[in-house]
Amino acid sequence: MNIIDLHCDALLKLTTLEAASFAEDVRIHVNQKRLQLGQIKAQVFAIFIDPDIPRNQQFLEVMRQMEAFHTHVLQTEGMVHITDWAQLEQLAPHEIGAILSLEGCSAIGEDITKLTAVLDAGVKLVGLTWNEENAVAHGAEQDASLGLKPFGKEVIQLLNERDIIIDVSHLNEQSFWDVLPLAKHIIASHSNARALCDHPRNLTDAQAKALVKQGGHIHVVYYPLFISEQDATLDQLVDHVEHLANLVGVEHIGLGSDFDGIGVTVKGLAHAGEAQNLLEALRVRFSAEEVHGIASQNFKRYVKKAATR
Numbered sequence: 083m084n085i086i087d088l089h090c091d092a093l094l095k096l097t098t099l100e101a102a103s104f105a106e107d108v109r110i111h112v113n114q115k116r117l118q119l120g121q122i123k124a125q126v127f128a129i130f131i132d133p134d135i136p137r138n139q140q141f142l143e144v145m146r147q148m149e150a151f152h153t154h155v156l157q158t159e160g161m162v163h164i165t166d167w168a169q170l171e172q173l174a175p176h177e178i179g180a181i182l183s184l185e186g187c188s189a190i191g192e193d194i195t196k197l198t199a200v201l202d203a204g205v206k207l208v209g210l211t212w213n214e215e216n217a218v219a220h221g222a223e224q225d226a227s228l229g230l231k232p233f234g235k236e237v238i239q240l241l242n243e244r245d246i247i248i249d250v251s252h253l254n255e256q257s258f259w260d261v262l263p264l265a266k267h268i269i270a271s272h273s274n275a276r277a278l279c280d281h282p283r284n285l286t287d288a289q290a291k292a293l294v295k296q297g298g299h300i301h302v303v304y305y306p307l308f309i310s311e312q313d314a315t316l317d318q319l320v321d322h323v324e325h326l327a328n329l330v331g332v333e334h335i336g337l338g339s340d341f342d343g344i345g346v347t348v349k350g351l352a353h354a355g356e357a358q359n360l361l362e363a364l365r366v367r368f369s370a371e372e373v374h375g376i377a378s379q380n381f382k383r384y385v386k387k388a389a390t391r
């Protein structure tokens with residue numbers, strides 16, 4: 083059964099590992115061979131910039147990762163750049179959709195033209211922060227009472243005008259609540275339930291409910307430390323899906339692995355090639371139709387609302 087995965091950091095590995103290759107490099111969780119094996123029909127590739135990189139060099143790093151997306155990912159046979167959501171329905175059986183996202187706006191500083199350039203290059207989802215503070219908002223590791231900044235409103239306005247999906251997964255609590263009423267299209271691309279795993283990267287029940295009420299979806303993340311602990315199991319990941327489904331409705335849940343951004347993995351879910359094991363675990367507690375929804379259909383329905391340009 084086909085899967086749409088809303089988050090991976092393969093571009094970071096493709097730009098940092100020596101002689102990296104997207105086709106079947108085993109150091110990369112999300113390589114093309116594994117996408118095929120795991121039946122990942124569309125994969126979001128995040129542009130993630132390490133906050134330790136000096137701010138004045140970060141935009142150059144964004145361009146390096148976009149270049150890696152073109153030279154490594156899109157040059158591989160069968161990979162198709164999704165710049166219009168309607169393309170998701172038009173992929174041939176052997177084709178895999180590749181979608182760009184920006185994981186945090188630190189690299190644009192306070193320069194909206196840099197964000198415009200990134201959007202012009204085909205980025206379809208934008209997170210306002212990673213875990214740090216930037217000119218836009220405060221990330222998950224910041225004081226939970228500090229929120230969206232004035233420049234952040236300008237950023238959201240541009241994202242809304244372009245029908246870009248705003249990703250809240252890395253925001254701290256106040257930034258989340260500030261962004262919620264302003265965002266036209268909103269999603270949590272890789273977050274779990276805080277009720278089951280008390281981590282600032284996870285959503286409280288109140289956040290999950292409000293997000294979905296505002297039209298958003300929640301994509302669960304495979305990182306053990308956001309599930310429970312180092313040796314978290316597939317079944318415990320399904321607990322998160324079940325908790326969120328009971329809270330907001332299973333039709334608003336999807337998947338966002340975070341592969342290549344995580345140093346430890348769940349047993350049986352070590353890379354994209356093992357993704358079908360998760361669907362199997364979901365089938366124990368959900369109907370075939372519900373699992374189909376979680377795997378891909380819920381997101382396809384979601385993007386039908388997000389008009390394209």
Ligand SMILES: [Zn+2]
Nearest residue numbers: 185252272343
């Ligand atoms: Zn992340």
